[in-house]
Amino acid sequence: MYTSKFPKTSLGVFPTPLTELTRLSDKLGGPRIFIKRDDLTGLALGGNKTRKLETILGDALTQGCDTIITAGAAQSNHCRQTAAAAAKLNLECHLILGGEQPDKISGNLLLDKIFACHIHWGGANRKGEDIPELVKQLIAAGKKPYIVPYGGSNALGAISFIDAVEELVNQTEQAFTHIVFASSSGGTHAGLMIGKRIFKQNFKLIGISIDKDEIDHQELDQHIINLANKTAKVIGLGASFSDQDLTLNTDYIGGGYGVVGELENEAIKLTAQLEGILLDPVYTGRAMGGLIDMIRSGQFEKDAKVLFWHTGGAPALFAYSDTLDFSPVH
Numbered sequence: 535m536y537t538s539k540f541p542k543t544s545l546g547v548f549p550t551p552l553t554e555l556t557r558l559s560d561k562l563g564g565p566r567i568f569i570k571r572d573d574l575t576g577l578a579l580g581g582n583k584t585r586k587l588e589t590i591l592g593d594a595l596t597q598g599c600d601t602i603i604t605a606g607a608a609q610s611n612h613c614r615q616t617a618a619a620a621a622k623l624n625l626e627c628h629l630i631l632g633g634e635q636p637d638k639i640s641g642n643l644l645l646d647k648i649f650a651c652h653i654h655w656g657g658a659n660r661k662g663e664d665i666p667e668l669v670k671q672l673i674a675a676g677k678k679p680y681i682v683p684y685g686g687s688n689a690l691g692a693i694s695f696i697d698a699v700e701e702l703v704n705q706t707e708q709a710f711t712h713i714v715f716a717s718s719s720g721g722t723h724a725g726l727m728i729g730k731r732i733f734k735q736n737f738k739l740i741g742i743s744i745d746k747d748e749i750d751h752q753e754l755d756q757h758i759i760n761l762a763n764k765t766a767k768v769i770g771l772g773a774s775f776s777d778q779d780l781t782l783n784t785d786y787i788g789g790g791y792g793v794v795g796e797l798e799n800e801a802i803k804l805t806a807q808l809e810g811i812l813l814d815p816v817y818t819g820r821a822m823g824g825l826i827d828m829i830r831s832g833q834f835e836k837d838a839k840v841l842f843w844h845t846g847g848a849p850a851l852f853a854y855s856d857t858l859d860f861s862p863v864h
Contacts (some may be wrong), residue, residue, distance in 0.1 A: 538697055539769075540690060541592040545619050546584035549701045555842070557808040557830025561863075562829050565658040565838035568710070570702065570810065572845040573818075578645060581611045581846025582722055585694040586686030587619045593690055595623065601672055605630040605662035606793060609816065611847040612685050612719075614642040617649040626677065627651035628668060629756035632660025641853030645690060678817065685719025694730060703733050710737045714828075715843035716821035717741030717782055720754060722845065724762040727779055737841070740828075743784040744819040745791040755782050777806035786824040792816050796812070797823035799859040802851075807863045814847030815854040821845075826833030 551571040559567045573664060575584035594602065602620045606613040606629070613629045620627035629646060634655050639647060646653060656664050661684045663696045674680045683691070723741045728738060752760065755777070760774040788795045794815045801823035802813045813819045825842060834840060851858070 537740070538589075538693060540693060540768075541593055541596055541622065542588040543592045545577050545588050545591070545622065547574070548585075549705050552702070552705055555805075555809050555811075556810070558804060561804065561808060562826065564836040565711075565829065565834045567709065567837065568841045570841055570843045571842045571844065573812070573848060575846070578615050578649070579846075579849050581615050582843075583612045583615040583686050583846075584619075585698055586691035586721060587682070587692045589690045590682055590686055591619055591623060591625075594625070594680035595690035597678075597680065599625070599678045600681055601677040601679040603628045603630070603665055603668055603672070603679050604686075605632075605656065605660060605665060605684055607632045607660045607816075608636070608790070609642045609846060609850045609853050610644060611814070611817070611850065612847075614645045614649075614685075614849065616682055619652040620651065621649045627708050628654065628672070628679075630654045630656045630662065630664050630668065632656050632657070632658070638746065639728055639744055641850045643794075643853070645849060650781035654797050660844075665767075665771075683719075683809045685721060687719035687721030687724075687761065689761070689765040689768045691721035692725035692761055693769065695722050695749040696729040696765075698731050699726060699729025699735065702841075703735065703817055710841045711838040712738045712740055712834065712840045712842060712848060713740040713843055714740045714742065714825045716744050716845055717754070717758070718744040718817060720758040720761050722843075723782070724765055724782075727762050727775060728766055728769075728838060730851075739781060741780075741782045742786055743782055744787070744817055744820055746787050747791065755780055758782065765792060783828075786820055786827070788820070794819070794857040797827065801826055803859060803861070803863055811844070812848040812851065813844070814850045815858070816850055817847050818844055835849065
């Protein structure tokens with residue numbers, strides 16, 4: 535049986551809740567939809583990155599680092615949770631955010647400010663392109679920095695989602711036919727793939743692609759496969775992964791990263807007004823929108839049991855108020 539051998543630092547509240555979305559399922563006419571509530575991990579209003587940070591920052595502490603650096607978009611859920619984790623662990627935190635500082639501070643950016651981290655604006659660079667120069671500056675200032683990768687998506691981050699599959703297996707006897715989730719930086723996806731194999735699960739993993747940009751000069755699908763294989767090697771798993779193990783749906787990228795359209799708006803409204811659960815406009819809104827469209831187009835059997843893995847991000851809603859649709863569901 536797999537046992538994680540990597541040190542963790544406690545940051546979240548686990549296991550996260552697992553519930554059935556009965557009203558949404560009825561509205562769509564089946565299949566049964568369940569939800570894994572990683573928006574309730576407990577760190578800085580929650581999110582799936584808390585899992586990754588427990589392992590990644592466990593490594594940072596083991597190495598004796600005193601400063602954390604990471605990067606993301608201005609409304610990055612990952613950066614918000616990293617800033618909170620650094621505050622909890624008494625680590626200096628530096629965020630390199632894409633774009634320029636807006637006139638109005640809201641959403642995740644507001645929370646970054648509350649956590650008193652150091653914010654650097656990267657313009658067109660939002661995936662860590664400017665980190666090496668910042669590392670040099672911090673070392674020159676006598677700091678011992680630790681780089682948390684974009685989205686927390688390295689082998690340590692992926693390992694946390696192997697553990698998440700074990701958590702799910704121990705949490706319920708439901709035999710899910712599918713797990714649907716937002717796939718962006720690849721760590722969650724790679725970890726779920728490995729966890730599925732280790733714990734001999736039969737569900738089909740369906741990642742809904744959020745971003746058309748490359749990761750480390752690779753297309754996302756190849757990045758996920760490479761990360762899964764690297765992680766498998768790190769944990770000593772004698773197995774490899776290929777294109778046949780990956781399902782990455784790219785049909786719902788729409789206007790691109792962070793662009794809210796009818797798909798995201800309807801998913802946010804339906805989930806909020808039928809279930810009282812908030813999705814975010816960038817990741818889970820798009821992923822749930824994709825799931826809803828796939829159900830309507832007959833891509834699931836009526837007796838399927840579909841788990842939607844809610845990866846968090848609701849604070850970003852406050853920064854998208856001008857693009858959200860508040861009309862009631864009929």
